[in-house]
Each structure stands twice: as C-alpha cells, then as structure tokens.
Amino acid sequence: MAIDMEQFHQVFFEESFEGLDVMETGLLNLDNGEADDEEINTIFRAAHSIKGGSGTFGFQAIADFTHIMETLLDEVRDGIRELNHSAINVLLKSVDCLRMMMTAASDGSDVNDDEVKINFDALQTILGAENTSAPVAAKTVAVAADNAAKAWKISFSPHKNFMQFGNDPIRVIRELSTLGSLSGQVDTSKVPDFSDLNPEDMFLSWDLQLKGDASKAAIDDVFAWVEDESDISVSELKSAEASVSQPVAAPVTQAAQPIEKKTTTTAAAEKKEKAAVSSSIRVGIDKIDDLINMVGELVITQSMLSMLGEDFNMSRLEKLQEGLIQLDRHTRELQESVMQIRMVPISFTFSRFPRMVRDLSEKLGKNIELVMHGENTELDKTVIEKIGDPLVHLVRNSIDHGIEMPEARIAAGKPKVGTIQLNAFHRGGNIVIEITDDGKGIDKEVIYNKGVEKGLVEAGAKLADQQIYDLLFNPGFSTATEITDVSGRGVGMDVVKKNIMSLGGAIETHSVKGQGSIFSIRLPLTLAILDGQSVAVGGDNYIIPLVSIVESVQPKKEQLNMVAGKGETYKLRDEYLPILRVCDLFNIPDAKAKKLEDGLLVVVEADGKHFGVFVDDLLGQQQVVIKSLESNYKRIEGISGATILGDGSVALILDIPGLIRMSD
Amino acid sequence: MSTDVELKNDELPLDSDADLGDEYLTFSLADEEYGVDILRVQELRGWEAVTRIPNSPAFVKGVLNLRGAIVPIIDLRERFNLTVSDYTETTVVIVLSVNDGRDGNERTMGVVVDSISDVVHAKLSDIQATPQFGSALDTEYISGLADANGVMLMLLNVDAMLSMNGMG
Numbered sequence: 001m002a003i004d005m006e007q008f009h010q011v012f013f014e015e016s017f018e019g020l021d022v023m024e025t026g027l028l029n030l031d032n033g034e035a036d037d038e039e040i041n042t043i044f045r046a047a048h049s050i051k052g053g054s055g056t057f058g059f060q061a062i063a064d065f066t067h068i069m070e071t072l073l074d075e076v077r078d079g080i081r082e083l084n085h086s087a088i089n090v091l092l093k094s095v096d097c098l099r100m101m102m103t104a105a106s107d108g109s110d111v112n113d114d115e116v117k118i119n120f121d122a123l124q125t126i127l128g129a130e131n132t133s134a135p136v137a138a139k140t141v142a143v144a145a146d147n148a149a150k151a152w153k154i155s156f157s158p159h160k161n162f163m164q165f166g167n168d169p170i171r172v173i174r175e176l177s178t179l180g181s182l183s184g185q186v187d188t189s190k191v192p193d194f195s196d197l198n199p200e201d202m203f204l205s206w207d208l209q210l211k212g213d214a215s216k217a218a219i220d221d222v223f224a225w226v227e228d229e230s231d232i233s234v235s236e237l238k239s240a241e242a243s244v245s246q247p248v249a250a251p252v253t254q255a256a257q258p259i260e261k262k263t264t265t266t267a268a269a270e271k272k273e274k275a276a277v278s279s280s281i282r283v284g285i286d287k288i289d290d291l292i293n294m295v296g297e298l299v300i301t302q303s304m305l306s307m308l309g310e311d312f313n314m315s316r317l318e319k320l321q322e323g324l325i326q327l328d329r330h331t332r333e334l335q336e337s338v339m340q341i342r343m344v345p346i347s348f349t350f351s352r353f354p355r356m357v358r359d360l361s362e363k364l365g366k367n368i369e370l371v372m373h374g375e376n377t378e379l380d381k382t383v384i385e386k387i388g389d390p391l392v393h394l395v396r397n398s399i400d401h402g403i404e405m406p407e408a409r410i411a412a413g414k415p416k417v418g419t420i421q422l423n424a425f426h427r428g429g430n431i432v433i434e435i436t437d438d439g440k441g442i443d444k445e446v447i448y449n450k451g452v453e454k455g456l457v458e459a460g461a462k463l464a465d466q467q468i469y470d471l472l473f474n475p476g477f478s479t480a481t482e483i484t485d486v487s488g489r490g491v492g493m494d495v496v497k498k499n500i501m502s503l504g505g506a507i508e509t510h511s512v513k514g515q516g517s518i519f520s521i522r523l524p525l526t527l528a529i530l531d532g533q534s535v536a537v538g539g540d541n542y543i544i545p546l547v548s549i550v551e552s553v554q555p556k557k558e559q560l561n562m563v564a565g566k567g568e569t570y571k572l573r574d575e576y577l578p579i580l581r582v583c584d585l586f587n588i589p590d591a592k593a594k595k596l597e598d599g600l601l602v603v604v605e606a607d608g609k610h611f612g613v614f615v616d617d618l619l620g621q622q623q624v625v626i627k628s629l630e631s632n633y634k635r636i637e638g639i640s641g642a643t644i645l646g647d648g649s650v651a652l653i654l655d656i657p658g659l660i661r662m663s664d
Numbered sequence: 665m666s667t668d669v670e671l672k673n674d675e676l677p678l679d680s681d682a683d684l685g686d687e688y689l690t691f692s693l694a695d696e697e698y699g700v701d702i703l704r705v706q707e708l709r710g711w712e713a714v715t716r717i718p719n720s721p722a723f724v725k726g727v728l729n730l731r732g733a734i735v736p737i738i739d740l741r742e743r744f745n746l747t748v749s750d751y752t753e754t755t756v757v758i759v760l761s762v763n764d765g766r767d768g769n770e771r772t773m774g775v776v777v778d779s780i781s782d783v784v785h786a787k788l789s790d791i792q793a794t795p796q797f798g799s800a801l802d803t804e805y806i807s808g809l810a811d812a813n814g815v816m817l818m819l820l821n822v823d824a825m826l827s828m829n830g831m832g
Contacts, residue, residue: 335732540716586718629717632771633727633736636717642727642734650715650727650734 012053013106014280019046020099021351024092028354031088037077044073050098058181059105060211062098065116068123069094075127090122092355151237152219157187157205158230164200167226173206175222180212209237281381283341291337298330329648336625336644342382346424346433347375349388353395353422360399367406367417368399374424379431383503383523387433390496394435394519395420397493402439402517412514414438426530426545426640427657430505433521442511444468450477469509473497530626532643534619534651535602537582538590541651542615543624543643548656550603550610552618555596570601570612577603579612580663582654585638592616606657613659622646626653638662685787688810690817691758691777694746697812699819702783704760711755711776728774730759737774738826754779762826773826784817786810791819 026043047070054062069091075081083091097119104111154176158169176182184207191203210219216234223232305323308316350372361368379387403409403418410416421436444465451457451471471477475494500507500521511517532543533552559571568579579601583591593599593616601612624643629636629652640655688699714726714737723742727734737757741748757774791808805825810817 332732588716588718627732627734629727629734632734632773633717633724636719638718642715644729644732644734648729649713650729652715652717652727 009057009106010280012057013102016050016053016102017099019050020095020102022046024095024355025351027088027092027095028358030083031085031358040073040077044070044077047073055181058183058211059101060181061111061116062101062105065094065098065101065120068120068127069098072123072127087126090119090126094119094123152210152214152216153235153237154184154208154210154219155206155233156208156223156230157232158202158226160201160203162202162226162229165229167229169202169204169206172222172226173208176208176210176219179214179218179222180210182208182210184208281341281344287337287341291334291341294330294334294337298327298334301326301330329646332644332648333646339625340623342380343378344381344384345376346379346384348384349391350375350422350424352388352392356392356395357399357420360396361403364400365405366399366403368403369417369419370422371419372422377424377426377431379523386499386503387521387523390499390521391422391433391435393493393496394521395422398435398437398439398517398519402437402441404440408440412440426547427655430522430640433523435519435521436516438516441513441515442469442472442509442517443513444511447471466508469511472509473507530624530653531621532624532653533602533621534645535582535600535615536592536617536619537586537615538588538592540588541619541645541649542582543651543653544602544604544613545640545653545656546621548604548606550605552600552602553612555599555601555612557597560596568596570596572603572610572612575610577601577610577612578663579614580659581614582659583614583616585659585662604656606660609660611656611660613654613656624651624653685785685790687783687785688817688819689758689783690781690812691756692779692781693740693744693777694749696746697781697815697817698740698777699784699786699810699812699817700758700760700822701819704762704822706759706761706772708780709757709759709774711751711757725776728757730772730774733772735759735772735774737776739776741776741778743775743825749778751776752778756780760822760826762822771826775826782812784810784812786817786819 023043023046026039026046029039030043047066051063051066051070054060054066072081072087072091076083097115101111101116103109156169156172158167162169173182187205187207188203190205191197197203219234223230226232301323305320305327308320308323312320353372354370357368357370398420403420404412404414406416409418419436419438421434423432423434423436425432447468448457448463448471451468451474452459454474454477456471456474456477457463473493473496477493497507500523503523505521505523508520508522509517510520531546533546533549534541534543536542553570553572555570561569561571561576563569568581569576570579571577579596582588593614596614599614599616600618601614602618604611604613622645624645626641626643629639629642636652638655638658639652640658641653642650643653645651687702689702689705690697690699692698712728714728716726717724717736723739725737725739727736729735739748740746755776756779757776758780759772759774762771762773791810794803794806794808797803805821806818807821807824808819810819
C-alpha cells in the first residue's frame with residue numbers, strides 16, 4: 001500500500017538518480033568507442049532497476065518510459081541492434097528526461113509532458129526503424145496510452161459494522177493494489193476518542209486513486225463481497241488529475257466530510273514530504289566499520305573508568321591516568337573518523353563533465369577531448385558541493401573561448417582535437433584543481449584594452465601578467481565578441497572568484513597566447529586527508545605523502561656519487577638521482593644518520609623528476625588528517641601542513657615540490 | 665597620574681563606572697613580573713614536549729596539538745632575550761588568543777613562562793605609560809606599567825608581542 005511505501009521513496013530516488021548517472025557515464029563511454037559488452041550490461045541493469053523500482057513505488061509513467069529504453073538496450077545487448085551516435089544521443093536525452101520525471105516525482109514539481117512525449121516518440125522511432133521489436137514497442141505504447149486514460153478514483157467507506165461480517169478493509173485494498181498502482185488518503189476524522197472506541201467498529205474511509213490498465217469490472221469484482229456493507233463509488237479520473245493526485249471533491253457517499261479539512265491535510269502532507277527530503281551522503285562500509293570499532297573501544301574505556309570510580313583510592317591513580325589518556329585518544333580518533341565521513345572524492349564533481357563537454361562541443365562544432373586526473377582526491381563534502389558550479393563555469397569558458405574551431409586549429413598547426421584537462425592534486429598544503437586547455441590562450445592586450453575601456457585600469461598603467469588576468473574576474477567583463485548561450489555574457493567569472501574565495505581558496509590564471517590557458521584553483525585542505533608514510537629525522541617524525549613516493553631504498557656506498565664534490569647523487573638502476581637531506585634543509589642538529597649508508601632514501605617524484613629524500617628511518621604508513629599550520633602560525637617552506645598522530649603529538653607533512661625548491 | 669594602585673582582587677570597585685579597568689593574569693619571567701589581559705587567556709597548561717618547526721626562530725619552541733588545532737608555542741624568555749633556563753615543574757604554557765590583524769582572524773598561541781603569579785585588577789588610571797629607553801630597548805610590546813603590591817608589573821601587548829620579528 002502506498003502509505004507504507006512512503007518511507008522508502010527517498011532511498012528509491014537516491015538509487016534511481018545514481019542509476020541515471022551510471023547510465024549516462026556508460027552511454028558516454030559507448031559513444032567514445034570505449035565500451036564492451038559489460039558497459040551495455042551495466043546500462044541495462046541500471047535501466048532495469050529504475051523500471052522495477054518505479055513500478056513498485058507506483059511511478060507508472062517513469063516505469064513505462066524506462067521500459068521502452070530497456071527494450072532498446074536489451075536489443076543492443078543481444079546484438080540485434082547497433083548503437084550509433086544518434087541513438088546514443090536519443091538515449092542520453094531520455095536519461096535527462098527520466099531525471100526530470102524523477103525530480104518531479106520526488107519534489108512534487110510539474111512534469112514537462114511535452115518533453116516526455118518527444119523523447120518517448122524518439123525512442124519509439126528508433127525501435128520502429130527496424131521491425132525486429134515492433135510488437136514489444138507497440139505493446140508498450142498500448143499500455144502507455146491505456147494508462148493515460150485509465151485512472152480510477154475510488155471512494156470506499158465501509159459501514160460501521162463492516163468488520164462484524166468478517167470483512168477486512170486491508171484485504172480489499174491489497175486486492176485493489178494488484179490491479180495497478182494504488183495511492184490514496186485515509187480519512188480518520190470519524191475515529192472517536194480512545195475511551196469511546198469500539199475496536200469492532202469501523203471508522204475509517206478511503207479515497208483511492210488506482211492507475212493502471214484495470215477495467216471497471218475488475219474493480220467492481222474486488223468490491224463484490226463488501227458492497228452491501230460499504231459505500232463505494234468508482235469513477236474515471238482524467239490523466240492529469242491522476243498523476244498529480246490532487247485532492248478531489250468528496251463524492252456523494254462521503255458528503256458528510258468537510259471538504260476543506262481534507263484539502264488542508266493533503267497540503268500538509270505534501271509539505272511534510274518536501275521537508276523530509278534532505279541531502280544524504282554515501283559512506284564506505286569500511287569507514288563505518290572503523291567508527292563502530294572506535295565506539296566499541298570507547299565503551300570499553302568508559303566501563304573501565306566507571307569501575308575505577310566505584311572504589312577509588314590513591315594507589316590506583318596510575319590506572320586512572322592511563323584510562324583518561326585512552327579516553328582522550330579514543331575520543332579524538334572518533335572525532336577524526338567522523339570528519340572522514342564527510343570526505344568524498346572529487347570524482348563526484350568531475351563526473352558531470354564528460355557529458356557537458358560532449359554536449360557543448362557538439363553544439364559548437366568543436367572537437368574536444370576531456371582528460372581527467374586525480375578523481376580520487378578527497379575533499380570535504382561542503383567544498384565539493386560549492387566548487388561544482390565554479391568548475392562548470394571555467395570548463396564552459398575553456399570550451400567556448402579557449403578551444404578553437406577545428407579548421408582554426410589545423411591552420412595553427414595544432415591537432416584537430418582540442419584537449420581540456422581536469423587535474424586535482426595536493427600541493428603545498430592545498431588542494432589544487434587545474435583546468436587546462438590547449439586552445440588559443442588569453443590575449444593579454446585585448447584584456448588590457450578592455451580593462452581600460454571599462455575604466456578598471458588607467459590607460460598606460462603597467463600591469464603584471466597576473467594583474468591583467470585578474471581583470472577577467474571583474475563583474476561584467478567579457479571579451480567574447482559574440483554572445484552565445486554558453487558564455488560571453490561576462491556573468492560568472494566574478495561569481496567563480498567569489499565562490500572560491502568564500503571557501504578560503506584562490507584562483508590563478510596562466511596563459512600563453514596561441515598555446516592555451518591554465519586556471520588553477522587552490523583550496524585549503526583543513527579537512528583533507530592523505531595517505532602518508534611517516535619517517536624519522538632526528539627526534540622528530542615527518543609525514544611524506546604516499547602519492548609522491550616511488551620507492552624506498554637503503555643506499556650502498558658504490559651507488560653514491562658526488563657532483564663537483566658537493567651535490568650528492570644516488571644511482572637508482574640507470575638514473576642518477578639528486579639527494580635531498582632533510583636534516584640539512586631543515587637544520588635538524590640531532591639527525592642520527594650522518595653518513596648516507598646509515599639512513600634510508602625515499603625516492604620521490606615531483607614535476608616528473610625523481611629525487612632521493614634522505615631520512616633516518618621509515619616508520620609506518622597511515623592516513624592523516626591535514627591541519628593547517630598557517631591558521632595559527634605561518635607557512636614554512638618545505639612543509640605543507642601538520643597532522644596529529646595517534647598519540648596526540650604533532651607531525652609535520654613534507655611538501656616535496658617545496659623541498660626541491662629549497663634545495664635549488 | 666596616580667601611583668598608588670589598589671590591587672584588591674576580591675574587592676572590585678563597583679562605584680567607578682568610568683574607570684573599571686581590566687583584570688590581568690600575572691606571571692614571572694626571570695624575576696620580572698608581567699601581566700596579560702585575562703580576557704585573552706584561553707587556558708593554562710603544564711609544559712609538554714612539542715614538535716619542532718624547522719627553520720624557525722629559536723624562541724618558537726614548536727607546535728602543540730590543542731584539541732585538534734595546531735598551536736605554536738613561544739618561549740617568552742627567549743623572545744625577550746632573557747637568560748634561558750630549563751623547564752621545571754612550575755613552567756606553564758599560557759594559551760592566548762592573538763589578533764595581529766594579519767588576515768582578521770584570531771589566532772591561538774602558547775607562551776612559555778616560569779610560573780603563574782596572580783590575577784590583579786588595575787584601573788586604567790593606574791597604568792603608567794611605558795617609559796622610552798631609546799634604541800637600547802624595544803618596548804613596543806609593553807602597553808604600560810602597573811604596580812602590584814610594590815612589584816612593577818609590565819603589561820604586555822599580546823598582539824604586538826606575537827606578531828613581531830619573523831612571527832607574522
């Protein structure tokens with residue numbers, strides 16, 4: 001029954017939206033020719049789940065729509081049909097359409113029926129183009145058409161003595177729900193106070209909407225056994241009324257019910273449903289397991305402490321202190337684990353770009369390839385949510401202003417296909433997201449002149465490159481000669497900058513005319529987490545980010561060489577690596593390993609080059625929460641941040657590119 | 665300017681609405697007495713080992729984990745070029761909130777002092793301007809002098825003290 005299903009709707013919508021994303025990604029891969037059978041299967045499974053789910057939860061329109069998509073996909077899966085570019089386009093549009101329908105179903109907004117019809121027809125055209133599946137398609141249409149017409153409004157009010165005849169309204173309603181998708185409201189206004197309630201009497205009545213291809217006769221059959229003990233009216237509903245399920249005037253049999261009251265309760269119910277829609281987050285089961293473990297530890301410590309407290313004397317002081325230290329540690333670990341739950345990989349944001357790039361480049365007649373790196377870089381969920389729109393803006397800009405038309409590219413001696421790169425990585429205590437394009441670059445002169453024209457710059461003033469690029473982020477600044485619906489209105493770049501600033505980040509622009517531009521967004525990583533290798537130098541522990549480590553070796557004398565008597569190198573297979581001594585760079589006096597043979601070399605990679613970082617010892621690997629050193633102190637060259645180790649002490653995180661700069 | 669300072673901790677002047685003055689936490693440092701505005705004091709902690717920060721001035725002892733925040737610890741003796749002594753059982757870290765106007769954010773720092781003395785109340789009219797010693801002595805971080813039971817109390821300007829010389 002619909003009322004019982006309500007609680008699962010939220011889950012259903014979330015899963016369906018995820019399914020839609022899966023379908024979209026899969027379709028895009030297909031279009032790029034990267035697909036295999038598994039890809040088709042994945043798309044098919046997603047469509048199938050959505051169909052099944054929407055059928056179960058009574059979203060018949062969605063189920064029907066998905067059904068026809070599924071039919072098409074099934075044929076592709078069975079090898080009966082090839083998916084060409086235009087078919088994929090139709091399928092992608094259908095995914096959009098489904099998403100719209102799903103959104104409408106979840107928040108009660110209006111469904112754009114025209115769009116549904118257009119996509120439905122387009123899907124059918126494809127299916128109909130070859131006759132292999134005509135019967136299936138025809139049947140689907142028939143069902144769909146039928147659905148549109150057949151929606152029943154049933155008013156069912158059992159008499160007071162209904163149950164004394166051995167009837168049960170639940171049975172009736174359950175029977176009805178087998179005929180189609182059933183929804184409705186129960187009227188409880190006649191239920192008396194508890195003291196006056198006779199459990200054998202019937203006080204409820206129902207207003208039901210039945211959608212589906214049930215005939216009137218079938219419905220009448222259901223009520224055949226109870227028609228003497230209840231008032232029943234069955235009437236056909238217009239499709240619009242049925243799908244929006246608006247409160248309808250009470251039928252004659254229910255004339256006793258005040259109409260207003262019912263309207264308000266329905267409205268209230270709708271409101272409640274909207275409020276209940278809250279954002280949620282998917283968390284890996286391992287993170288949850290960690291949390292549960294930690295809570296377990298915490299409980300053990302707590303019970304130990306309370307036992308201590310029951311008969312405490314000074315001889316047990318040491319135990320108490322021990323317990324308190326444990327409690328302190330567990331609480332902190334718990335806190336950090338909870339923070340980790342908020343961390344989501346940036347692929348959540350990146351995943352929307354392949355589709356966008358594909359659609360836009362098609363629209364603009366450009367050939368663009370999107371390359372993404374570092375999708376697994378983790379960021380706080382709030383940051384992920386807020387960075388999405390600025391990124392979309394920048395990528396749109398790169399597509400529209402950056403990448404040239406294919407002819408222009410060939411004329412400029414560049415490959416016909418333009419490339420846009422999205423990179424996310426940790427650097428110098430920040431998370432950096434770079435949007436790189438190999439397009440025409442930014443013409444500084446044009447921007448400068450535009451700045452003068454807009455009165456932002458005094459004519460003749462000398463500006464540094466970065467200052468000129470910063471002009472781009474002024475409100476209403478656009479150099480596009482022609483305004484498209486993609487970009488060019490000059491709205492946006494200022495918002496981009498504002499959004500990034502509000503996250504405590506910064507944006508930098510680099511560009512070479514004719515070769516392309518790089519927009520790099522720097523975000524603080526107060527909450528970010530990285531995998532680290534902890535190393536010892538002197539009495540202190542440092543963390544080296546695992547991503548920059550290639551390997552660790554114990555150097556042998558014959559592998560060590562000097563360049564001009566000063567620069568130490570290590571021969572790793574065929575490569576001579578420069579050695580960076582952390583103890584020298586950081587002036588650590590008590591480093592244990594003085595000779596290179598006594599310590600260890602951590603081979604790291606930065607900017608495509610390898611270096612050997614010399615440390616006393618390797619300790620262990622662990623995930624660390626990065627804390628900013630700047631918030632209370634200042635930036636230190638060679639250090640990207642700090643973290644708190646399990647024992648509560650602080651360890652500094654090495655900034656490998658920074659260390660290399662220091663050694664220069 | 666009046667010189668007889670009333671320092672009755674438990675007997676705050678209720679009548680003088682114009683000059684209520686401030687309360688100061690006083691501490692000793694190499695036989696000198698200093699005071700900081702008590703509203704800036706977040707907490708007092710015993711000395712514990714810190715993590716050194718490379719390439720930092722000697723008076724920056726290192727950083728400490730203060731409930732998840734990384735807080736730098738500054739040795740005030742070294743900061744003021746007083747004789748350095750070992751840390752003892754009475755050595756205390758005063759955790760202060762500092763606003764040096766760098767980016768408008770409050771920062772948290774810890775200062776190591778020999779021992780905590782008292783909390784004193786000093787009226788505004790009882791605080792004497794810092795005398796100038798010329799270039800021989802930089803007194804920028806002392807906001808004034810007060811008298812505490814016959815002992816001269818140097819009232820520290822926390823913001824100036826923790827933002828000067830390679831700190832900010």
